[in-house]
Amino acid sequence: MSETSPPASATPATPARRFRMPDEIGVIVALVVLMIFIGVARPRFLNPLNLLTLLGHTTFLGMLAVGMVFLLAIREIDLSVGWMFNLSAVVTALLMVAGVNPWLAAFIGILFGALLGLFNGALAVILRLPAIIVTLGTYSMFQGLSLVVDNSRAVVPQDQTSSFFTFASAKIGKIMPVTGAVFLVLAIAMHYVLHRTRFGYRVQAVGSNPEAAALAGISNATVRLQTLVLMGAICGLSGALYVGFRGAIDPNEGSDFVLAVVAAVIIGGTPLSGGSGTVIGAVIGMLIIQVISSGLIFFGIDATWSTFVTGAVIVIAVSLDQLVKYQRNRRAERLKAGR
Amino acid sequence: MLVTRMKLEILAAVALGALVFAAPASADDKIKVGIVAHAQGNPFIQQIVDGAQAAANDLGAELTVSQKAGGDPEAELKAVQDLVNSGVQGVATSVPGESMTKGLNEIIESGVPIVQFNLLGAAVNAPYVGEKSTQSGRILGKAIVDKLGGASATGTVILGNCFPGFPVLENRAKGVKESLAAAPGLTVLGPFDVKVSAVENYNHWQQLYAANPDAKALIGLCAPDIASLGKLNAETGDKFVAGGYDLTEDNLKAIKDGHAYVTLGQSAFVQGYLPIAILINAIKNKQVPGPGFYNSGTQIVTADSVDMGNGLPAISYAEAQAQAGDPKATAEYYAAWTKTLTPDLLSKAPAPVSAEGE
Incomplete structure (x- = not known):
C-alpha cells in the first residue's frame, strides 16, 4: 500500500503563514456565552464544583462522541454505540462478580467492545452495507444479548475494594473526577490521531472522496473496519470505566445514548458529508448539551422544555452546517467563474 | 463565514435566554424541593407529579420538576445532581437503576435529604414511597x-x-x-x-x-x-x-x-404527595431521613367496584374516571388523607425497606 498524504481539507497549504482561528471557535464561543448567561442569572451555576460535575456528566457519552467523529468523518453512523457500551459494561461487571481482577476485567471489557465493533465492521465490509444499516440490526442484537446475559437485572460487583473502583471514583484535588480526566486525555489523543497520523489522514481521505482514496491506494474497507473497531473499543472503555465509577450497570443503561452522541458531534461541527471531523468540537458539543440541560434545571424551567431546547439547538446546528457549506460552494463557484 | 456561524450559535444561546427569562422567578423565603421522574408524557407519572405539586402548594414550598424519558438511571442521577447544585434543599426521585445508588448516597452523605418513589433502589440510604x-x-x-x-x-x-x-x-x-x-x-x-x-x-x-x-x-x-x-x-x-x-x-x-x-x-397521588411532605418536614427539622418503606396503598378497580385504598371514601366509577385527568379534583378528594400527615407522623420511623417485597 502506498504512503498517504493528508487530504487538502486536513492541512490546507497556504503560501504565507498567518493566524487562523480554530474551526471550533464558533461552538466554543457559544458554550462560553451560554455559561456566562446562565452564570450571571444563577451564580451558583459557575461554582467550580458544579462545573466539574458537568464535566463528569459529559464523560461517558462524550467518549462515545469522540469515536463517532471518526465514523462521521468516513460518512458512517453507528447506531449500536449505546448497547456496545452497555454490553461491554455488563461483561466487565459479570467478570468482576465471577472474581476476575477488576483491572483485568476492565481490560477484557475494552477488548470485548472492540470485538463488537469488529463484528459491525466485518458485516459492513463483507455485505457492502452502510454501517447505519448494519448497526440498525446489531443495536437490537446487542440489546437482546445484554438482557439475556444480565438476566434483565442490574449487575453489581459486591466487592468494590479493588484499586480499580478507587481509581474510577477518585477526584483529582478532591473535585476533578478521574473519569473526566481520562475523557479529556482520550479526546486530546484522538484529536492527535485524526489530524496528525496516517490513520487519521486516511479516515479523512476516505470520507472526503472514497473513489479518489481508493485510486491513491487506500483500502476503503480496511479504514471502515478499523474505524468501527475503534468505535467499539471506545464503547468498551467507557463501559468499563462506568462500572468502576457507578459501581453497577443497569439493564437499560445506554439505550438512548446514540441520539445525544450524534447530536454532540454535529453540534461540534463535524459535517454529515464526511471528509473532516473535529474531536474538540464534539467535546464542546456534548458540553453544550449538558450545559443546556443543567441550565434549564437551574432556572426551574418546565422539564419538557429541556427536550425542546436540545432539539432546537441541534436543528440550528445542522442548519448552520448547511449554510456554511452553501456559502463555501458559492465562493468556490465565484472564484471559478472569475478565472 | 465564520462570523455568520458564530452569530447563529450565539442566537441559539439567546433563544435559551428568552426561555430563561420566561421562567418563573424564585421566592427565596420558600423551601425549595425537586422531583425527578423516569418518564415523560406518561399519564401515570404525570399523576405523581401532580401529587407532588399539590404537596408543594399545600405546604408552601417551591417545586422544580425534571422528567427524563426512557428510565435512564444516568440521566436521572444527573438531574438530581443538577437540582442539588442549583440550591434545591431536598429531592424526590424514582430510582430506575442500581447505578444511581453510589451517586445518591454521596448526596445524602452531604446532608441533602432524598426520598425515593415508585422505583426502589434497595441500597439507597433514603426512604421509599411505593406499593408493596x-x-x-x-x-x-x-x-x-x-x-x-x-x-x-x-x-x-x-x-x-x-x-x-x-x-x-x-x-x-x-x-x-x-x-x-x-x-x-x-x-x-x-x-x-x-x-x-x-x-x-x-x-x-x-x-x-x-x-x-x-x-x-x-x-x-x-x-x-x-x-x-x-x-x-x-x-x-x-x-x-x-x-x-x-x-x-x-x-x-x-x-x-x-x-x-x-x-x-398504586396511588399515584400519594407517591407524589408523600415524598414531598417527608422532604419538607425533614428540611424544617434539619434532618436527613434514613431508609424505610411507606406503603402508598393499592387501589383495585373493576367495572363493578372501586376501592381507592388508604381508607379513602368510596367513589363511583364515573368519579374515579373524572379524577384520572383532573389534578384539582384529585387533590380535593385526597384532602381527607393529606390532613392525616401530621409532622409527628412524618417524623415517625417507617417500616423496614424489606416490607416492600413481602
Whole structure:
C-alpha cells in the first residue's frame, strides 16, 4: 500500500503563514456565552464544583462522541454505540462478580467492545452495507444479548475494594473526577490521531472522496473496519470505566445514548458529508448539551422544555452546517467563474 | 463565514435566554424541593407529579420538576445532581437503576435529604414511597384466577413487562405468578418485553395474541397495558380476560367499556404527595431521613367496584374516571388523607425497606 498524504481539507497549504482561528471557535464561543448567561442569572451555576460535575456528566457519552467523529468523518453512523457500551459494561461487571481482577476485567471489557465493533465492521465490509444499516440490526442484537446475559437485572460487583473502583471514583484535588480526566486525555489523543497520523489522514481521505482514496491506494474497507473497531473499543472503555465509577450497570443503561452522541458531534461541527471531523468540537458539543440541560434545571424551567431546547439547538446546528457549506460552494463557484 | 456561524450559535444561546427569562422567578423565603421522574408524557407519572405539586402548594414550598424519558438511571442521577447544585434543599426521585445508588448516597452523605418513589433502589440510604409490589402482583393474579374459574381454571395466560429488569416490576411478575400457581391447569407464558410507548406496547401485545390466539388471559405490569389490551380485546371479540395496572383515563375507559377486567392502582397521588411532605418536614427539622418503606396503598378497580385504598371514601366509577385527568379534583378528594400527615407522623420511623417485597 502506498504512503498517504493528508487530504487538502486536513492541512490546507497556504503560501504565507498567518493566524487562523480554530474551526471550533464558533461552538466554543457559544458554550462560553451560554455559561456566562446562565452564570450571571444563577451564580451558583459557575461554582467550580458544579462545573466539574458537568464535566463528569459529559464523560461517558462524550467518549462515545469522540469515536463517532471518526465514523462521521468516513460518512458512517453507528447506531449500536449505546448497547456496545452497555454490553461491554455488563461483561466487565459479570467478570468482576465471577472474581476476575477488576483491572483485568476492565481490560477484557475494552477488548470485548472492540470485538463488537469488529463484528459491525466485518458485516459492513463483507455485505457492502452502510454501517447505519448494519448497526440498525446489531443495536437490537446487542440489546437482546445484554438482557439475556444480565438476566434483565442490574449487575453489581459486591466487592468494590479493588484499586480499580478507587481509581474510577477518585477526584483529582478532591473535585476533578478521574473519569473526566481520562475523557479529556482520550479526546486530546484522538484529536492527535485524526489530524496528525496516517490513520487519521486516511479516515479523512476516505470520507472526503472514497473513489479518489481508493485510486491513491487506500483500502476503503480496511479504514471502515478499523474505524468501527475503534468505535467499539471506545464503547468498551467507557463501559468499563462506568462500572468502576457507578459501581453497577443497569439493564437499560445506554439505550438512548446514540441520539445525544450524534447530536454532540454535529453540534461540534463535524459535517454529515464526511471528509473532516473535529474531536474538540464534539467535546464542546456534548458540553453544550449538558450545559443546556443543567441550565434549564437551574432556572426551574418546565422539564419538557429541556427536550425542546436540545432539539432546537441541534436543528440550528445542522442548519448552520448547511449554510456554511452553501456559502463555501458559492465562493468556490465565484472564484471559478472569475478565472 | 465564520462570523455568520458564530452569530447563529450565539442566537441559539439567546433563544435559551428568552426561555430563561420566561421562567418563573424564585421566592427565596420558600423551601425549595425537586422531583425527578423516569418518564415523560406518561399519564401515570404525570399523576405523581401532580401529587407532588399539590404537596408543594399545600405546604408552601417551591417545586422544580425534571422528567427524563426512557428510565435512564444516568440521566436521572444527573438531574438530581443538577437540582442539588442549583440550591434545591431536598429531592424526590424514582430510582430506575442500581447505578444511581453510589451517586445518591454521596448526596445524602452531604446532608441533602432524598426520598425515593415508585422505583426502589434497595441500597439507597433514603426512604421509599411505593406499593408493596409483590403483594400487589398477588392481588392481580388472584383476581385473574378468580375470573377464570378459580383453582380449576385451565388454559394459557400471557404476562407482559414493559421494563424488564426494573425490580418493582419483577416483583409484580413474581406476585402474579405466585397467585396463578393456585390453578395448576394454567400455563403461564412470559413475562415478555411489551415496551412502554403506547404504539409499541399495542404492537407487542397484538403479536403475542396472534401467536397465542387461545390465551385465556393477558396480564400487563405497566400503565399502557390495559389500554392496549382493551383495544385488542375489542378488535378480537372480547375473548380474553385483561388485567393490569394504573388508573389512567385510557385504562378506566377500557374497563368501563367491558374490554378489560381489572386494573390496580398504586396511588399515584400519594407517591407524589408523600415524598414531598417527608422532604419538607425533614428540611424544617434539619434532618436527613434514613431508609424505610411507606406503603402508598393499592387501589383495585373493576367495572363493578372501586376501592381507592388508604381508607379513602368510596367513589363511583364515573368519579374515579373524572379524577384520572383532573389534578384539582384529585387533590380535593385526597384532602381527607393529606390532613392525616401530621409532622409527628412524618417524623415517625417507617417500616423496614424489606416490607416492600413481602
